[in-house]
Amino acid sequence: MVGAISRKQWFTLIVAVTLTAHYFFFRVPFVANDYGRNMAEWPLLADALISFPLLYYFMFRPSLKQFVPAWAGIGAAGVLLGRLLIPDESKQLWREIEGYWLLLVMVEAALELYLLVLVARRVRALLRLSGNADEALEGAVRSRLGSKGFARFALFEMRIWYYGLFMRKGEQLRFRGEQHFTYDKNNGNVSNQFAFIMVVLFEMPLSHLMVHLMSVQPWVAWTLDVLTLWSMLYLVAEYRASQWRPISLDRNALLVRNGVFAADRTVDYSMIESVTRCGNDISRQRGILRFRQFGSLNVEIRLRAGGRLATNFGGERPVSALYLSLDKPDAFIDALRARL
Template sequence: MLLLGMAVGSFAIPDASKQVWLQIDRLRLVAPALLAIAELCLAGWLILGLRRAPRADPHTDRLLAASAQRYFGQGVTARLMEFEARVWYYGLLMRRPPKFEGEQHFMTAKAGGNASNQMAWIALMVIDIPLVHLLLHYIWSPTAAWVATALTVWGLLYLVADYRATLVRPVSLTGEALLVRCGALAADVAIPYAMIASVQRVPSPQRRLKGKRYFRHQGEMNVEISLREGAALATLLGGAKPATHAVLGVDDPAGLVKALAARLT
């Protein structure tokens, strides 16, 4: 967002009014380099930390969260660092499916072709990269082409991480709560059983309604959880947003409804 603001300012502000912006313009090449260094340092820290993962904690997701909180506290920065670490882990570093908390697990990859649809978007993006690179190279400049390609590949890492996380990260029933996981790019949400009023199967697609929290991805939603009055669900940056329902899609909706209903009684 910072780099985008600098680029917009450089084009939007007239040259006669750029007394201060001339100093900011000098950072346009420095800022991307610092950003790249920061990302590489994060990846290195993650690799070193994961070497000790089986000994420290068999649950990799829990290890990533604990490591971010140890260095950055409980605030927004820690949540963002955990998010970035998860992207690097699932995008490049995961070699075998990790372990997850919970007593019963329900996958989401096949719900409405969720994982297949994500792979289709990744394939389209991969095909698009060389075409756009050549187009920018000849109609603009080689530098612009390489910058656009680098940013696109970086964005592709997020899509790959989300796809690989969808294949292995389940919705789980723990001792006291339903733990909703939705790929790598959405916040994990723990819904205590005491907060749940009822659960039922629903047809797809679901219309977006105020008060409902949707965990859809690229598939279909088939389970709707009604929440008690005053319920609030966690967001990506650590806050909580009021919600009346949680709607999600799993491969075995009948099994999840039956298992969760049993927990509620």
């Protein structure tokens, strides 16, 4: 059983146990913290900036280009956790760190701007060559950041920027696969997404006015507006990608795409045991993947024992079945059975 635990799970377990120890150190008076009178902050900072990044390096052996952004991400997460774990009355070092929150925001903005420029230049050039948006985005990220670690998050963000702002003439896009099947019209899928976006837009000025009337500082209202607009970019990207990114049958594998929020999955035909129609009453449970959005589930794909598929940001997990919501489920089932 121990041998089945992956390095990523070991890393997560070690970090979780260490953070739990820090939580009890800051929240429970006992002899190690002089019964609440001496809560040193530097061990948590050392773990966030040194111990955890070094543990990540020695366990995963990333390249320097992959390790630097991973180190920055681990450090930023550690600073945020410290803000939550350490009681306000015990903060000294952390109060100084929190004074640089604007710098952290600027770093995040610079990262997004870098990805935006990468989208605008590199991806546009690649799209002219093939018209395949997925390959263009993956090629742009791989050429700069590799294919693991931070590169997966960068690819996710680039898809958001591309489909949210830059995509034009979606009908001219090309995608890998020999047969393509859509899911945008199932139970009014994208129409419901559009309605949800309109509700958020309608609500934004009302929430802005309410925050002002509550006598909160003006910057709070404007920050709320910026965050709402930022979330709108993600919703619009999902809405537009759902119209054009199909689920496809390739020569040797099923290619499952579902908007931009869900990770793409490649399912070899040899992994598939059966494909049948199903109802919409499939509850969330371990070992299954549901690709529903606002549609209705209507296709069940059972995998053979031991099947594993990719997670959102790297690694794999056991999967026994996939459930899809397609516009033409019967045509998809017939086509997939013919290939099996």
